[in-house]
Amino acid sequence: MTSSQNEVETISEKLKDISLKEQQLEHRKKILMVSQELRNRAKFEEAEDSAATQQKINSIDNELKELRIKKAELQKNYDNIVHAKDVKIKNDIKRESNQQLDKVFFVEPPPSSPAPVVILDVENLPTHPTKTQCPECMEFVTTETFSSVSSVTWLVCIMSAMIGCAAGCCLLPFCMDRFKTTTHRCPKCRSKITTIKKL
Incomplete structure (x- = not known):
């Protein structure tokens, strides 16, 4: 395997990990928000508990922002590597097609007069x-x-x-x-x- 293939695999693994972490944080945030809303409806709100829940939600939001930034950078690197491969492949194809065009030659049509008959027997x-x-x-x-x-x-x-x-x-x-x-x-x-x- 080449180094660019290894790098692409590493980046894709990191992107999968970040996506998984992002989903977990989203679920955790939803659970905290649902529990906070239930407390608000039940008027069972303690100031400390509500502030702690809000602080947890804010920290989850911050983590999500960081993960999204990191994910965007990794995705950009991944796209650059894959795009560079595509450009290289396209250039190789262009080079090959140009080489094939160099091998193409044009044949003049045969003369309009009939070819002489050669009798081998x-x-x-x-x-x-x-x-x-x-x-x-x-x-x-x-x-x-x-x-x-x-x-x-x-x-x-x-x-x-x-x-x-x-x-x-x-x-x-x-x-x-x-x-x-x-x-x-x-x-x-x-x-x-x-x-x-x-x-």
């Missing part, structure tokens, strides 16, 4: 250059593509020759990328990523 790559992750160097790159003659190209050539295209039309599959195999290659490490075959 190399089996699903299209026939044109695409953003993907190279399996060799693990870099995100835009692939290089090139076409090469494949068995499909030769098959279409032979089929068109069989149909009757003997005037050179059978060579068209060699000029069109549609009948060729497409190979994706990494521009950084120059390794082959995948080959897309027709048929």
Whole structure:
């Protein structure tokens, strides 16, 4: 426990004791006043007894005044200590909130154009250059593509020759990328990523 907590507990104990004493004196004063009034009504008043009772009532009043002054001082000290704790807690909260504000940063909104699509599954790559992750160097790159003659190209050539295209039309599959195999290659490490075959 800190010293301020000990002090607060001590002051609260003293305040309880003073309140108890104050209640006892109030009850004693009421009893004396009731007994004095009964004597006055009964005309059973002796000068000495009445003066002694009045003196007791006056001394109780003086004690009550002293207790109330002491109680007010203790209450003031108690409030000051508790208020100082509250102010310290509020200052700590303000400091923490200011530190949290320092940690806040503002992010600019993303651009209005759509983000580029990155295809991670190399089996699903299209026939044109695409953003993907190279399996060799693990870099995100835009692939290089090139076409090469494949068995499909030769098959279409032979089929068109069989149909009757003997005037050179059978060579068209060699000029069109549609009948060729497409190979994706990494521009950084120059390794082959995948080959897309027709048929």
